Amino acid sequence: MCSYCGANLTIPEALRTKAKPTVTSKPPKQRPAPSLEKEAPDLLRKAQPIAIKAWNSYVYWTWLRRLFPACLTILVIGFFACAALGALPFVLALFR
Numbered sequence: 569m570c571s572y573c574g575a576n577l578t579i580p581e582a583l584r585t586k587a588k589p590t591v592t593s594k595p596p597k598q599r600p601a602p603s604l605e606k607e608a609p610d611l612l613r614k615a616q617p618i619a620i621k622a623w624n625s626y627v628y629w630t631w632l633r634r635l636f637p638a639c640l641t642i643l644v645i646g647f648f649a650c651a652a653l654g655a656l657p658f659v660l661a662l663f664r
Contacts (some may be wrong), residue, residue, distance in 0.1 A: 570577055
């Protein structure tokens with residue numbers, strides 16, 4: 569039926585094509601939601617090496633962050649002390 573003019577429209581039998589069959593696929597099986605209470609020990613066991621490495625990296629970083637400036641300070645103070653002690657005989661010779 570034409571919604572514009574109201575005429576009855578039919579397709580002759582010879583011109584009709586059969587509908588192609590479609591395959592109905594089953595929806596995938598839904599896995600039950602993971603129970604964190606049951607899987608928590610396993611997840612913690614798997615995450616433990618990563619957590620240990622992260623903690624060790626943090627500890628190394630804090631040591632390096634404090635050790636590097638300390639070594640530089642000691643190096644600068646040692647340089648000035650060495651220069652002062654090396655120049656001391658020349659300075660004392662000037663006052664004679």
